[in-house]
Amino acid sequence: MIGVLSVLAILASMLLPRVFQAISSARINEAVASCNGARVAINQYYGRYTRLGGVNGSDLGLSSGGIFPNWDVACLIPEGCLERPFQSRIANSAQIRVVNIVGNIPDTPIADSADALERGAYNRNGTGAINDVIGSWIVEACLEGVDNQDAIELSLLLDGPTLTAAAGSSDEIGRVKYFFNPDTRTASVRVYLSHR
Ligand SMILES: [Ca+2]
Numbered sequence: 001m002i003g004v005l006s007v008l009a010i011l012a013s014m015l016l017p018r019v020f021q022a023i024s025s026a027r028i029n030e031a032v033a034s035c036n037g038a039r040v041a042i043n044q045y046y047g048r049y050t051r052l053g054g055v056n057g058s059d060l061g062l063s064s065g066g067i068f069p070n071w072d073v074a075c076l077i078p079e080g081c082l083e084r085p086f087q088s089r090i091a092n093s094a095q096i097r098v099v100n101i102v103g104n105i106p107d108t109p110i111a112d113s114a115d116a117l118e119r120g121a122y123n124r125n126g127t128g129a130i131n132d133v134i135g136s137w138i139v140e141a142c143l144e145g146v147d148n149q150d151a152i153e154l155s156l157l158l159d160g161p162t163l164t165a166a167a168g169s170s171d172e173i174g175r176v177k178y179f180f181n182p183d184t185r186t187a188s189v190r191v192y193l194s195h196r
Contacts, residue, residue, distance in 0.1 A: 028153045031088040035141055035158070035191050038072070038096055041081035042139050042194045048079070052098055052137040052196055055079060064103035067118065071139065072096040090154065091189070092145030099138050101195065106130045110172040111179050114188065122192045126163045126173040133195050141191040151178045151187035158191070 042052075049057035055078050060068045068074075072095060076082035086096045099120035108131045109116035110123055120138040121131035146154075148167055155164040159174030170180045170187075178187035 024150070024153070027089045028150065028157060031090050031143070031154055032157055034086060034088055034094075035193065038076075038082070038086055038139075038141060039193050041072075041076045044081040045076060045079055046194070046196070052139060052194075060098060060100075062098070062100040064100055065119070066100045068098040070095045071098050086141060088143055090146050090150040091143035094141065094143045096139060096141055096193070099140065100136070101133065101138050102136055104131060104134060106132070106134075111170050111177040111190070112172065114179050114181075117177075117179050117188055117190055120195075122175065122177060122190075123173050124175055124192060129172065133192065135195045138195040139193045141189075141193060143189040143191070145184075146178070146187045146189045148180060148185060148187055151176075151180075151189050154189065154191075 046052065051057060052060070054060050054075050062068055072082055072086040076096070077085070086094055088094045099118075101120045104119060104121055108119050108121040110121045110129070110131060111117055120133065120140065122133045123130055124132050151171065152164060152167060155171055155174060155176040158176045163174030165171035165173070168180065168182070171178045175192040176189065178189040180187045
């Protein structure tokens with residue numbers, strides 16, 4: 001009997017990490033799918049109005065640096081481009097938002113502080129420390145309270161290893177960026193979706 005229990009215990013210890021890994025992978029894949037679904041919705045909206053605005057193509061009324069939060073609920077769902085609010089199991093809260101980036105320049109900070117995250121700047125190709133998203137508007141997914149490892153795995157999937165930061169630091173490269181808070185050990189993640 002003890003022999004059988006020992007074997008079962010060994011089997012469980014071998015299988016459990018794989019089970020947890022599978023659950024973790026499913027959550028990351030779901031986050032990627034949510035971002036891909038949002039991109040389709042944004043393209044649908046843009047195809048309809050050839051601009052990034054509100055319901056019926058209205059102006060969002062944002063000045064330089066202004067942020068329009070919860071654009072998924074306020075616009076994409078009423079427009080029929082998205083079925084349900086943007087969400088992810090790797091985040092405490094999630095939303096899609098539009099940021100007016102008219103005032104952004106290559107030197108605009110990307111993710112070296114919580115404030116920098118709000119600027120809508122990205123270094124998508126990872127060259128230098130330069131913001132390469134210049135235009136009028138950016139649409140991005142915001143995921144708050146993300147476990148550091150989940151943030152890393154999301155970046156690995158969407159950006160690849162060369163555009164992913166090491167554990168315990170902020171990620172300022174690629175389309176997935178985040179500010180890592182050493183006090184809470186969690187990341188505030190932003191995912192580039194589109195800009196005009
Ligand atoms: Ca990244």
